[in-house]
Amino acid sequence: MVTVHKEVERLDVEPVNSKEKRELFAAHVKIFPKGVTGTFRSLKWLIMGITLGIYYITPWLRWDRGPYVPDQAILLDLANRRFYFFSIEIWPQEFYYVAGLLILAGIGLFLVTSTVGRAWCGYSCPQTVWVDLFLVVERWLEGDRNARIKLDKAPWTSDKIRKRVIKHFIWILISISTGGAWIFYFADAPTLFKNFFTLQSPFVAYATVAVLTATTYIFAGFAREQICTFACPWPRIQGAMLDEHSLIVTYNAWRGEPRTLKKKEREKLGDKAGDCVDCNACVAVCPQGIDIRDGAQLECITCALCIDACNAVMDKIGKPRGLISYATMSDHAESKASTWTSFIRPRTYIYLAIFGAICLGMLVTLLMRDRLDMSVLHDRNPQFVKLSDGSIRNGYTVKILNMVTDPRSFRVSISGLKGATMKIAGSDVKASDTVKVDVDADKLKAFKVYVTVNHKALKGARSNIQFTIKDISGDETTTYNAIFDGPSK
């Protein structure tokens, strides 16, 4: 019991609803990452240039496929259900190639993450790349970290308004071109470009651009690290993917601790002092707003900018680089620097083998795949028709898939039933055991054929019949085994 006055004593009570206890929601604290130069920053510039280049330029690449099909190198033609990738063309029934690519991407992510950690997050994730791009604009107009903090706190002068208006204007321009580039993957880019600005494009094109513009502007301009920390599932998945042999951005505490500001004075006094001078350079450059010296954490996207920042400081104080470095947890535990072999282990080889096997499998099937296919669908109702001369007729819908970029003529013939003749429905050509069919370039042709057989040639209710198509000018053939129905004997 404490007496604060001779008449008053202090009561032992705590305010249940004090402000400190009511904090259910946290306000967003803005991060002002400091500019940095160094090896990893240069690497990130390079990757940013390449990925943005690929994204913006790809739809404009042309690839000559002849007069019958589009000449866009990469085109997802949803309306006609075709996917073009340079010399490869994929039909909807070959969707397993896309599934293969997705599996490849999955295994690739396992391989990359288990070895070099969240390299995807740090270098090539669109969120990272576009935030970087937006930061370039921000830094160019408003200056580096301190200037930006000052400007942010400053009252709204005309200079601040001018800077902010220009910044957001450029951000929106980048956002529109980002959203705009996306739609060019789905239609002929030059045509769509013209139609888009003359307001002749379908509504979905404008809606797509609007949504992607909004998300780019909000995610890269405002949400930034919030997306990585709160919206993205990958930081959670990394817990399952990373292990103690994966490279992560690591503060080598065994070298840095105990950190101290007055290192030389300490050393003179004979106290132990680590290499970390506690200059906070690593914190200032971090786009995620964390302190890497706290160890591996969910928020870290391993962009390695803190490595660049720390290396510059180490150079200045004449200590070896690598106080913060890419290192594995196991090396960290053994207090040693990681080498380029630290992360290679059986798991790496297994992922690599699976990745290679899928690549090889896809390549082989791609090279050996048929560019001619046929399906024969027997009429279900009626299954057969008795004609006036007693012969039995069956109807079939034949589909020929001409998957090359030139029109082709095919000879369709039937075999397996003695005396069977075939006729295309509605055609004036006399019935025989073969018909000629022209199929347009890169198209499917479906037609009805009637096959007629003398009922004496039928042994029972079900007989086998083979349909064969042959490319007249080439030697490609395909056979389909079908059933011929008749009355039960």
Next chain:
Amino acid sequence: MSKKDIDEVTGVETTGHEWDGIKELNNPLPRWWLWTMYLCIIWAIGYMIAYPSIPLINASTPGLLGQTSRGDVAIEIAAAKESQKVFRDQIAAKSLVDIRKDEKLFQFARSGGKAAFAVNCIQCHGSGAQGGAGYPNLNDDDWLWGGDLEAIYTTIQHGIRVEADDDTRTSDMPAFAGDEILEKEQIVQVAAFVGSLSKQEVDAEAAKKGAAVYEENCASCHGEKGKGNKEFGAPNLADAISLYGDKQADIIRQVSKPKHGEMPAWVSRLDDITIKQLAIYVHALGGGE
């Protein structure tokens, strides 16, 4: 008051709950997340005002935009009809033969005919137009009243044996037993002869006698060689197809007291475009002449 439980690693207070040793950190949620929820609530209120939402006794509140699913379908149907207008106008203007020659128009007419067939015709002719006992199979090449486009068109328009329609197809085979035209024995003999026309195994003796009976009583309509006559809808007796059965008993019954099929006249029920489409569809089933 319970004691605060602080997580050692993060220094963050936990919620105090524990599941198999796993505790939940009581981190504050980002405030923008809260705002997102409020925004969604506002959106939901706007949505409820704009669209049908609150269920009442007979219907729900209509919503300011007046949107209904049925209304959407009606708009889509109207749009589809509008897009079909080009074809429908051409079908109305062109002859059946010209429609048949125009590949695109033909495809459209056949599809329309197929839909109309499924609504109006399958009750008797079957969903595959395969017919049944007493109902002709429309897939084969045997036609009672003619199998060219015009003949099929006329049959659908005016039907068969429709009293109210002056242009209807009609004919009447006498009941040779009921009206006492033929003796029972003669009927058996003529049935044997009719069987022999389609190369069935019959009593040769009876067939021989039946030939004379046929010549006198049947040939005028069915033809001397039993090939039938489409003018009267007299069936071909020499082919492999018989509407009422080809066994001797079937033939005897049909000669004695014939069954006569009837078909409605569709001219009073369907518009001309639909009848034309039906004619094109039936003609394209495989037996069209």
